[in-house]
Structures are given as structure tokens and as C-alpha cells.
Amino acid sequence: MVVLAGVSVIVFALVHLVPGDPVRLALGTRFNQDAYDTLRERSGLDLPLVQQFFTWLGSAVTGDLGVSFRSGDTVTSLIAERLPATLTLALASILVALLIAIPLGTISALRPRSIIDRFATVISQFGISVPDFWMAIVLILVFAGTLGWLPSGGYVALSEDPLGWLQRLVMPAVVTGTVSGAVITRFVRSSVLEAIGADHVRTAQAKGLPARQVFTWHVLRNALLPLVTVTGVQLAYLLSGVVVVEIVFSWPGLGQLALQSVQARDYPVLQGAILLFAVVFLVINLVVDLLYTAIDPRIRR
């Protein structure tokens, strides 16, 4: 709670530090001084910043994040509208990431400096350094263009059109999942390597356990701890919107919403979005902590 209070101050300050006048932008070409003053007053922008902050905070705690300058919709409804798309993409991406990272990281840890290990290093280096928009465009050109297998973008709800949902999800999830997967692969490799070298692995071998059992219970089980942390971090990042990928694939997620509200100096929406990201981050941290307690007896009381 203390953290959240601090976060809201920072969010508010940052948003208002963004140069540019939202009212002027909202009026655009219809600008005249009267309209400007009325709108400014109505949005409360004429009040001192500190007062603006407490007004905003007061309604934020009741779940009211205000109204968009741009569209007049409530911020909560705008966010709620984008949330399913973002959740879908984030979860699908983390799934792709883990499907890549766990086998690849494990195999390269088991055979350090082997061909597979080198291959994995190159792949993850590639995944980390290649810009995601480039990967996205290549995928679109190949699978939507040349092959024509997949739609080039957009989003439909799972309940409306399951096949269409999946078809539209595949490419963005692969792009973001590859990037996260590349990061996680390196983590898996190093934590498995570390776990293999631990003394207790030798004890397990000396007991005459089958190799597979040694590996599952005395290596992988121990490498799980760092994996949980890095997966949490990646998930938080994915949930706070992957702007570029969302734009390339016309994916109506929170990243796009945040970007649009920055462009329009739409303070209430921007504040709401950033506050949500902060909450997501805190919640994920909490879940990671809980998972840690569940899998590491040393932290248990």
C-alpha cells in the first residue's frame, strides 16, 4: 500500500512533466480562447497540481480513474476494453517463451560448448538483439503475404471466433515470446549449470539413483527457483504492453492505449494505464514471492 501511494505520486508527477498542453491538443483546429478556458476548467486543469493530485487520488481509490480528455469515455472502461487482448498476448507469449527456453536452456546446460549449446547461444543472442518490429514484419511478409496462411493482424475475442483468435494470436505471440524466450533461455542455462555442479547432485548419484531421477529432482527442481523469478519479470514486462508489436499487428492492447494517450497528452488515461502497470508489477511480485515460498523450504517459516 505504501508502495502504491509512492507509485501514484511518481505516476502523477511524470505524467504532468510530459511537455505539451492536453487542452490545446484536444481542441485542435477548433481552438478559441473561450472553449479553451471552459474545457480547462471542466477537466480541473486550472487547479494547482497538488490539488489535482488529491482529487485524482481520491477518486482513484474508489476505482474511478476519471474520464479521457480525448474520447470522453471513462478510463476504467477504456482499460477494461484493452485488458483481454493484452492478457491473451502476454500469457501466450510467456507460454511460447517457456516452451523455447526450458528445453533449449536445459540441453545447452547439459552439453556445454556442444553444437546445440552454441546454436542456443546464437539463437538467444539473435532473439535478444534483433528488433521485434523487424521480426514481426518478416513474419507478416512470409506467413500473411507470401504463404497467406495467417491474417496480418487484428484481434477477435476467443468467444466470438476461436480459430480466428488463434490465427491472429500466433504471430505476435511468437515475436514477443521469442524475445522473452531468449532472455529466459540464458537464465535456464546458467541456473541448470549451477545446479548440476552442486555437491548434493553427487550425493544423489552416489546413492545409485537413476540418471533421470537425479536430473529431475536434484537439478531441475533446484533450477526452478531462479526460473520463477525471471518468468515473473518477463510476464510483468509483457503485461505492461508491448507497444511495437501491438502496433505492427494492430493488436488493441494496453501498450497502444498508453502510446495514444501520450500523443494526446490524455492525462487521465495515461495515469490510469501507468497505475495499472504498477499494480500488475506488484501483483506479479507477490505471486512470485508466494511461489518461492511454495517451492523453496528455506524461505518458509
Next chain:
Amino acid sequence: MSAPVLEVEDLRVRLRTPRGPADVVNGLSYSVGAGETVAVVGESGSGKSVSVLALLGLLPQGVATVTGRALLQGEDLLTMQPERLRQVRGPGAGMVFQDPMTSLNPVLTIGRQLVEGIRAHTDLDKAAARRRAADLLGEVGLPDPAGTLDRYPHELSGGMRQRVIIAIALSNSPALLIADEATTALDVTVQAQIIDLVEGLQAERGMGVVWITHDLGVVAGIADRVLVMYGGRCVEDGTVDDVLENPSHPYTRGLLGALPDLAQPAVDGVVPDLATVPGVPPAPTDLPKGCVFWPRCPVRGDARCETEQPPLAIIGSSDVALPHRAATWCTESPARAGSTAVSGTFGTGSPGTSGIESPRGRLR
């Protein structure tokens, strides 16, 4: 004596290291009879741990090259198929490792770690294996065996953990027990308890024991034979009486400290630890030519010391079952060499006594 449980012949281990190949074990031969205890002593870094890890194939893969023969109940461990080796680890040979703080898996319960070992070699169901595990914990002297099963390693003290590790090593009634400084971390009473337990099992089942230790009290207390290692070689071996009372290799004499004192009864029942020998042991990547000990040897009484490796030769009577052997060119009578050369030369403040472990430990 019955057929040996373990027969090691010309064991050699070369490790790949960043500083080039390291010859860590260089032609080690010994045997352990049923019910017999062989104590292996030597400074830190003399290759004791590596020599026993090599027996069970526990050295890191791709780093170690192991040659020679190591017959466990007649079967060569070094050429065994992996599945056979797995079956032998546990019931054939149980191993207790040096460091109780890291040798157990921190995220699994004690019970689980015992039960999985038992079930890997028997068809006991979980409940039966748990009962056996609890019995074992009782045998190694843990106060609350049933309760300990559900605890995690970090909830136990170092001494208790080491007893758990010993229980794991004993859980499949091994024909051979290898203990690598198993009781170094334990206090005197617990140490005595463990030694009694091991001696009991030896009497009961004829278990052979290889006991790596720094503690002369333990050596005197449980060993039948002593093997002194230096630079990956056996420099002296023989019955515990021969080696402790009549050490013949200058290195052994250095380890045992001032010889005349050791010959006298221990003061207050406390037998001294291994003494520190001036100088540092040779790097296994760069072993000296000739006798491995010559750079530190206070005797160096022979022209061949620096050029030719002395063989392990019988000293005294060869008519006994366990002859006393030492690898040194020095032919002086041990007693005379001990009182003149050794006491005169060791401890003259040679540089570089740092880096040598000075282990602690007391007679039980």
C-alpha cells in the same frame, strides 16, 4: 583374511584444468578386506578425495581420465556399464562426503532423500522405506528419527546433517563404506557414536571401510591399516601400529609431528592432529621429477632423490600378512632418522607453511 572387498590397482587420475593436465592420482594400489578399515591420511590436496570419487565414477565428466583397476567384490568399477555402476552405488559402496552443509539437497525433505536411495535398490513401498529410513536415523543417533524425516536440511545442525548423510550411505547396507572426512565436522561424542556405529556394522556384516581423515585419534581408534598419500601417490602404508609407531617416510614423520612425543602415551587421552609440514605440496600440474617429496624433504639422503622415483618397498619383515612399505630412498633406520634428521630440520621456520591445512580433531 577373506577375499578383499575392494582391490585398487595402479589407479591414475588426470584432470583437465585451465593450467593444463593435472596428475592428481599417480598409481595408487591398495586393498580393503571384509571387516577391515583402511585409513587414508595426507595433507589437503594430496588427491584423497579425487582418488575415491574416481572409484565410483563421481568425478565431473569430460574432465577426468581414470585408468587402472578397481575391483569391488571382484567387479571392475572403472569399466562397468553405467546401469551396473548405478546398481553398485549404494549397495556395493556407500559414500559419505566431506561437506555436510552442501551435500544434501536443500529443497527436499530428509525423508525423501533417504527414501529415494532405499527405493532405488529395493522394491519396498513408500511406507516401508520410510520406516527403514526412520530406523537408520535412529541408528546414527538422531534424537527424533520420525520427526526428522519431514524436516529440511536447513533445519538441522551441521552435525545432524552429517549423520543424515551417513545414514544415506549406510541405507543400502554397503559392502564398502567410503568416508571422506566424515566426522571432521562433528563433535567428539557424536564422532565416537558414529565410529561405534560403523564398527558395529563392520562386525555384523563384514563391511570394508575406507576412512579418509586428518585425525590421528580416529586413525589410531578404528584403522587396521594406514595409507599415507602425498602428491597422488602412496608414500607409506602398513598396519596402524607399524605406521604410527615406526613411520619410515620423511613425510609421514613430518605429519606425525615430533616423533618422540607420539611414541609416548597421549597426554590426557588427547592424540595430536596431523602436524603441518613446512613448505607447500606440489601442484598436480607440475609434479617434481624423482621423489615427489624431495623439494620439502629434510633428509634427501640419496643421490637418486631428485631424479628417480623411489618404489614402494617393504621395510622390515616381509613375512607378515600386511608388510610395512614406504617409498623413499632414505635407508637410514627410521628411529635414527626420526630423532636426528627430522626433529633437527622440520620446524626451522621454512617459508611457506601457509596454504597447508591444519585440521582439528580429537581422540574420541
